[in-house]
Amino acid sequence: MAKIIGGLTTSHVPALGAAMDNGKTEEPYWKAVFDGYERAKSWIVEASPDVIFLVYNDHATAFSMDLIPTFAIGCAEEFPIADEGWGPRPVPTVKGHPDLAWHVAQSVILDEFDLTIINKMEVDHGLTVPLSLVYGQVKEWPVRVIPFPVNVVQYPPPTANRCYNLGKALGKAIRSFEQQDLRVVVFGTGGMSHQLQGKRAGLINKKFDLAFQDKIGPNPQALTKISHLEFLRESGSEGIELVMWLIMRGALSEQVKEVHRFYHVPASNTAVGHMIFESQEA
Amino acid sequence: MAKIIGGLTTSHVPALGAAMDNGKTEEPYWKAVFDGYERAKSWIVEASPDVIFLVYNDHATAFSMDLIPTFAIGCAEEFPIADEGWGPRPVPTVKGHPDLAWHVAQSVILDEFDLTIINKMEVDHGLTVPLSLVYGQVKEWPVRVIPFPVNVVQYPPPTANRCYNLGKALGKAIRSFEQQDLRVVVFGTGGMSHQLQGKRAGLINKKFDLAFQDKIGPNPQALTKISHLEFLRESGSEGIELVMWLIMRGALSEQVKEVHRFYHVPASNTAVGHMIFESQEA
Amino acid sequence: MPKVNDYDDIPGTTVFDAARSRKGYHLNSFCMSLMKAENRAAFKADEEGYLKRFGMTEAQRQAVLKRDWNWMIQEGGNIYFLAKLFFTDGNSFQYAAAEMTGMSQEDYAKMMLAGGRPIEGNRSKSEWENRG
Amino acid sequence: MPKVNDYDDIPGTTVFDAARSRKGYHLNSFCMSLMKAENRAAFKADEEGYLKRFGMTEAQRQAVLKRDWNWMIQEGGNIYFLAKLFFTDGNSFQYAAAEMTGMSQEDYAKMMLAGGRPIEGNRSKSEWENRG
Ligand SMILES: [Fe+3]
Ligand SMILES: [Fe+3]
Numbered sequence A, B: 001m002a003k004i005i006g007g008l009t010t011s012h013v014p015a016l017g018a019a020m021d022n023g024k025t026e027e028p029y030w031k032a033v034f035d036g037y038e039r040a041k042s043w044i045v046e047a048s049p050d051v052i053f054l055v056y057n058d059h060a061t062a063f064s065m066d067l068i069p070t071f072a073i074g075c076a077e078e079f080p081i082a083d084e085g086w087g088p089r090p091v092p093t094v095k096g097h098p099d100l101a102w103h104v105a106q107s108v109i110l111d112e113f114d115l116t117i118i119n120k121m122e123v124d125h126g127l128t129v130p131l132s133l134v135y136g137q138v139k140e141w142p143v144r145v146i147p148f149p150v151n152v153v154q155y156p157p158p159t160a161n162r163c164y165n166l167g168k169a170l171g172k173a174i175r176s177f178e179q180q181d182l183r184v185v186v187f188g189t190g191g192m193s194h195q196l197q198g199k200r201a202g203l204i205n206k207k208f209d210l211a212f213q214d215k216i217g218p219n220p221q222a223l224t225k226i227s228h229l230e231f232l233r234e235s236g237s238e239g240i241e242l243v244m245w246l247i248m249r250g251a252l253s254e255q256v257k258e259v260h261r262f263y264h265v266p267a268s269n270t271a272v273g274h275m276i277f278e279s280q281e282a
Numbered sequence C, D: 001m002p003k004v005n006d007y008d009d010i011p012g013t014t015v016f017d018a019a020r021s022r023k024g025y026h027l028n029s030f031c032m033s034l035m036k037a038e039n040r041a042a043f044k045a046d047e048e049g050y051l052k053r054f055g056m057t058e059a060q061r062q063a064v065l066k067r068d069w070n071w072m073i074q075e076g077g078n079i080y081f082l083a084k085l086f087f088t089d090g091n092s093f094q095y096a097a098a099e100m101t102g103m104s105q106e107d108y109a110k111m112m113l114a115g116g117r118p119i120e121g122n123r124s125k126s127e128w129e130n131r132g
Helices: A014-021 A028-047 A098-110 A125-135 A160-175 A206-216 A228-235 A239-251 B014-021 B028-047 B098-110 B125-135 B160-175 B206-216 B228-235 B239-251 C018-023 C025-033 C037-045 C047-051 C058-065 C069-074 C079-088 C093-101 C105-113 C125-130 D018-023 D025-033 D037-045 D047-051 D058-065 D069-074 D079-088 D093-101 D105-113 D125-130
Strands: A003-010 A051-056 A067-069 A072-074 A116-118 A144-149 A183-189 A256-267 A270-279 B003-010 B051-056 B067-069 B072-074 B116-118 B144-149 B183-189 B256-267 B270-279
Touching: A003 A028, A003 A125, A003 A160, A003 A239, A003 A256, A014 A028, A014 A125, A014 D093, A028 A125, A028 A183, A028 A256, A028 A270, A051 A125, A051 A239, A067 B067, A072 A098, A098 A144, A098 A160, A098 C018, A125 A144, A125 A183, A160 A183, A160 A239, A183 A239, A206 A228, A206 A239, A206 A256, A206 A270, A228 A239, A256 D105, B003 B028, B003 B125, B003 B160, B003 B239, B003 B256, B014 B028, B014 B125, B014 C093, B028 B125, B028 B183, B028 B256, B028 B270, B051 B125, B051 B239, B072 B098, B098 B144, B098 B160, B098 D018, B125 B144, B125 B183, B160 B183, B160 B239, B183 B239, B206 B228, B206 B239, B206 B256, B206 B270, B228 B239, B256 C105, C018 C025, C025 C058, C025 C079, C037 C047, C037 C079, C047 C058, C058 C069, C069 C079, C069 C093, C079 C093, C093 C105, D018 D025, D025 D058, D025 D079, D037 D047, D037 D079, D047 D058, D058 D069, D069 D079, D069 D093, D079 D093, D093 D105
Parallel strands: A003 A183, A051 A144, A051 A183, A072 A116, B003 B183, B051 B144, B051 B183, B072 B116
Antiparallel strands: A003 A270, A067 B116, A072 A144, A116 B067, A256 A270, B003 B270, B072 B144, B256 B270
């Protein structure tokens, strides 16, 4: 059986990718952020996942207005890096894990989650920045990745409750995969509070974010009751990305051990939230 | 509020479209089929829908293997006719109803169904043949159409139970649309028993089909328990399209009046099943 | 992954599941390409040359050139994708279905007119083995 | 459809819902086109000419030419689509965000370093109206 070692949440601010790509990680502004990821770099070596199940949102890159899946799963062998307007990020192509991805897709569709199956897709900063934050600059990613894009661009995104329940189904599906000893880590990316548009741009709600970080481990059910209106109002129009943290949380065991927590304002416009959890399987 | 007048089920065999397009409807082989649709032609005039909510499956036309949505909803202004290998069918472009389609999309996503929103799509025989069967050869379709493609090509399709529950959410969403007096008819297309592949091609299970027709009106819950294995085994590898009838049924009122029933073997390889129901709103 | 699925017991039937879908990706992509008139013309003008544009296996190419529908399905083809190929040839679903059963189209059509292939005796592989 | 939504009460915020998405379709499609280097080159060489390729309204075209980000959002633009445009210009999310607030990028950056725009007083339109 495959094993879910743990989960990791992180923002995926594109400027963090640019700072790494342009060698600016030692500048004081950026160093304060990257220092928060030192623990992740050692943790991921200890955890040594074979596969990262990476929940993120596409930022109008693979999905235009022509077609917007609520939940999609990348089943391809590999995923090229998208050109978001300044050429593709100089990072390796992402290799998938079709065996596990297809197994999960079949399982959760039969569990009545209405996924879109994807066999061809480019991936944007939402997926690559988290990988860079954890693995740094590498020639090849030392891990397979299953991209799991969630719509948070076109209103309405899936509800917090739906995301948490989906996470549970994903966890069950991953654990039932028959390949012996496959080690899986689940990433929930996006957030925390930020607003990138209009006269309210720059909004940060530290109190909301810290409460979210307090609850996501021991009491995620409380967070599933947050409405879209509350996310939009309290965490900014782009803070609603936080629903994706609940997918990660749902996939982990009931009890989890928090091994790292980081909160920092700002990275560009965003409150960076980064946490690491380990499963406490019975 | 919009009103759901009733629902209609029908097969969408491409050869039926070809028979109409090539003026063969009076040949005895085809006449036996088309005679079964005479009632539908008068009923649709009585029902005079403004919009048909048309549940069907794409046959590897709009969706290749690159991207396979479980449930999708067409929100565009219009939908061109696809070229399936012999040029597009000579039928009018399908006009959508974006106001209602978007309303339904928002509503059912908030009700935790994970739709894919589509703003650009070509439609194939799965959608156009049912329209032709009901409206005949016309210069313009006298109705707006919301295409609702369901994956039944790539295993696994959504379960029968999921489809029925989705239908309920769609019905609720349509009824809550604020535009006064909009008249809606729901089509559930596909089936009945057929198998188009392998040494078992040509399978027909009349007993299964008639039992399905008996239950879909008064006792659809019984049909929601049919497993994929049972559909595949009993109604043929392509008979699993019948899950789409349950979406239509779910959208109608609890009690329905059956106003027409037709069953005929064969149209090409398929058992044609065609029924008309009227809502019995309290 | 020689995984056993419940539906593998259905005789004469290939369910288009993940394994088949992955195997047939390039074959089915070739079929999709035939939805454009210019591609159909190019294919008809030089079938072998046209097939080289796609990352198909030799078996998939041969199966296409021979129009061996069962072989194509064995190599991951799905009937709705393959339809683009037999439509390009000017043939119908009934033509292809008859071919796959090994019957003449006339005999197949007669079987359908008589009510189709019955479900009795066609539910399970064991029934096919026992009929000798 | 001047429908009132609960989120319309949030000040300085445009939720990208169905109405906005429909209004912005061609504007956002133009932005997506900038994901190809050759299209960026063509746009830079002749902005007005390039914009004519898309079915945009005159207001959408003017908003693009003027790089008026709030106007683009009013015309149905979404920030993640618009990002392709300001990335093409060599600018960042922080640049665009500052522009939209009417602050200089320096002042905006200072605000962010000081903890960002506070939530207090920024939850509801009534709060903005009352602050005079
Ligand atoms: Fe993001
Ligand atoms: Fe069909």
